[in-house]
């Protein structure tokens with residue numbers, strides 16, 4: 309079976325107000341697909357160097373148009389939302405049409421730009437909305453009378469190891485149950501709402517509904533940051549009738565994951581309940597780290613058990629990480645010296661993820 313490495317991109321954002329107020333220094337450099345980081349405590353040391361599939365410079369060199377869209381200045385390497393979609397989103401879309409499962413997830417500390425890349429803000433739409441928009445546009449060009457499409461949308465969050473349905477107003481106490489399909493072995497969320505959607509604007513409406521239902525707790529890092537993992541799942545089915553009237557279904561599941569902040573609880577000054585949240589979030593993310601490490605070891609032919617069962621997040625991402633999926637990870641980076649430790653840890657995480665190899669297959673079956 310053909311193996312495919314997880315595609316990894318990193319992206320560095322502009323300084324935020326807090327960093328400007330503290331006279332932060334730039335520690336990130338990018339050249340081609342390579343990213344380097346300088347230790348502000350040891351500026352004369354050789355910078356640490358990492359190679360990725362893509363290194364996106366979104367730190368400076370852009371202008372805000374009248375409509376608010378950030379565009380690169382002439383000759384600037386600034387990577388716009390459009391550029392990131394072209395490199396990463398278009399591939400997700402193409403794979404979905406071929407019937408592959410696709411996963412896209414964003415990793416990084418709170419305020420590093422995960423949601424900006426995934427969802428975007430205002431006119432600067434991120435990969436998820438652009439990809440959904442393009443999905444329906446492409447479906448609209450279909451001329452084949454024997455082909456029809458079905459799209460469903462669901463959105464959940466994992467908060468303190470509990471799953472909440474973001475399309476539902478009344479979630480059970482303790483969260484929805486995560487169960488394992490006895491035949492396929494895959495984990496799924498029981499009773500999660502999956503709504504059929506017939507247009508991009510319906511998806512947009514559902515995303516807004518889901519976003520407004522998220523659990524939001526403020527931390528010192530970013531007052532509006534989510535301390536939860538948000539997972540949007542789009543199932544895209546193509547039903548094709550052959551000359552004798554038999555139907556087959558090509559099915560692609562797209563998982564789009566905006567992970568909770570990767571920072572340690574203590575660096576955000578969290579106390580009390582927040583600290584417990586932080587500890588749980590880190591448990592879930594450290595489970596993800598362990599899964600990534602185990603998969604990286606497997607790709608080097610070391611025998612290891614992959615500990616998917618250690619957290620809800622890793623159960624639900626099992627296919628995305630070590631199975632039947634084409635997977636892209638975007639690691640969001642702060643440019644500032646004051647975040648050096650967290651940013652270095654993000655770069656190391658991303659570096660390990662590169663080693664993971666998946667075996668994606670086209671999901672095509674007779675319709676019964």
Ligand code: ADP
Nearest residue numbers: 321322366417418419420421422423424429533
């Ligand atoms: P996170 O989701 O990781 O907590 P956000 O995506 O909310 O972080 O980003 C924090 C802030 O930085 C937001 O105000 C966002 O607009 C800004 N930002 C992030 N990435 C970029 C970028 N590539 N270009 C311009 N601004 C960005």
Ligand code: MG
Nearest residue numbers: 422423533534
């Ligand atoms: Mg966010």
